[in-house]
Amino acid sequence: MANAHILVVDDEVPILTALQKTLTLEGYSVDVAGGVKVAGERLARRSYDVALFDVALPDGDGVSLLKSLRDSGNEMPVIMMSGHATVDAAVRATRLGALDFLEKPISTDRLLLVLANTLRMVQAEAETRELRKATGRFGDLVGSSKAMQMLREQIARAARATASVLLLGERGTGKELVARAIHDASPRAKGPLEKLNCAAVPPELIESELFGHEAGAFTGATKQRRGKFERATGGTLFLDEVGDMPLAMQAKLLRVLQEHEFERVGGNELIKIDVRVVAATNRDLVEACKTGAFRPDLYDRLNVVPLVIPPLRSRRDDIPELAAHFLQLAARTNDRPNARITEAAIGALGAHSWPGNVRELRNIIERLVILSPDDTIDAVDVSACLGGGTAASACGLFRPGVPFRLLSEEAERTILQEALAHYGGQMAATARALDLERSHFYKKCKALGLRGADKGDEPAD
Ligand SMILES: Nc1ncnc2c1ncn2[C@@H]1O[C@H](COP(=O)(O)OP(=O)(O)OP(=O)(O)O)[C@@H](O)[C@H]1O
Ligand SMILES: [Mg+2]
CATH class of the missing domain: 3.40.50.2300 (Response regulator)
Structure with missing residues (x-):
């Protein structure tokens, strides 16, 4: 000092x-x-x-x-x-x-x-x-596991910096919530928080969404429109599902982040950016860089402060607290003020693998509140709800605006990941158990970026 x-x-x-x-x-x-x-x-x-x-x-x-x-x-x-x-x-x-x-x-x-x-x-x-002051404000972020405590501290630290933050975590882990927490704890909290879901906007519209356009820039652009970068001035821009951004757009984004200025589509006035960028993805960007799906230079730009949000299955201590939290919410919104959940039911929730993470837990609790015949949710209700359908039907894999291709890829990855974990990473055993042709199984795993424990087991192709 x-x-x-x-x-x-x-x-x-x-x-x-x-x-x-x-x-x-x-x-x-x-x-x-x-x-x-x-x-x-x-x-x-x-x-x-x-x-x-x-x-x-x-x-x-x-x-x-x-x-x-x-x-x-x-x-x-x-x-x-x-x-x-x-x-x-x-x-x-x-x-x-x-x-x-x-x-x-x-x-x-x-x-x-x-x-x-x-x-x-x-x-x-x-x-x-300072940390305590900041962490006290992440009121929405439930969970007091060690992992969550560390996450809160990282959020507080990231909030104070102005560098780009990259939030990495499986679907439903709370990336958006964390992005908001970073904004709220940052000196830009009074400024706007703008969000763009790169997977939900048609590729040809992303540019004008980000940078805005001048009147007449393209068919249908009748009026000048400010883009997310301009609207987020003095605040934070949250680029969600950044891993799904088309390559051409990645190049443009990179240029703007490097030069700190941009032009509206169809315009030539240079506009300075005063925006803090927080990006999020559930993709393995390192792998995407290798396969050419993501620009390594953009990755470096965004990845200044990486923040990994662990999957729910690796912080099961949070499940009781989260369950109680979502129960309270669901009870309120569904007019079941007396809804309660038994210890045994919490235990059953704790044993599930939660491929859809916190969002899945939230959905399940809501479903339990709505479907349970009386006010008490017991272990049998939980097993019926979790065990009944497939993971896909139970955890809300569908997300509006996300192409089917990506959704099914996610589902496949989850299934294979869990199967591999179940068989201790043994590729051959997993393929057999799933009744999949071995070479087909290996190809799938490779395409999805999955690996078994027995690397030598991979076929020479
Ligand atoms: N720690 C948490 N405490 C309370 N609620 C949480 C927590 N984490 C996630 N949630 C809730 O779970 C749901 C999913 O969270 P969020 O949308 O932030 O996840 P995500 O990582 O952005 O998911 P996706 O990759 O699918 O976009 C939301 O309803 C969110 O409020
Ligand atoms: Mg999200």
């Missing part, structure tokens, strides 16, 4: 001068005071990151000065100095929260070490406070 402000209180001028010189050389800003009265004046005028108090002062003593500070609610870190440190003074000062006691003559090395440690601690405390 360079540039920290330090107050040194001592009545011996040579000591003051020496300390001021040493500390200034180290890059600290130093104020000095020769006694309690002047110290009080200095402290009234500004706050310091840390103070050094001599014990014996002409118009009082350092310990009393510390006491009056604490009495007035000032928690500034204080280090005491003394030429004749009495045990009594040391004990009193420590009780009042003095951080250290330096004996005179003061060793420069020890002084600098104590100061550095103190300032590091002050900074860490300030950061924790």
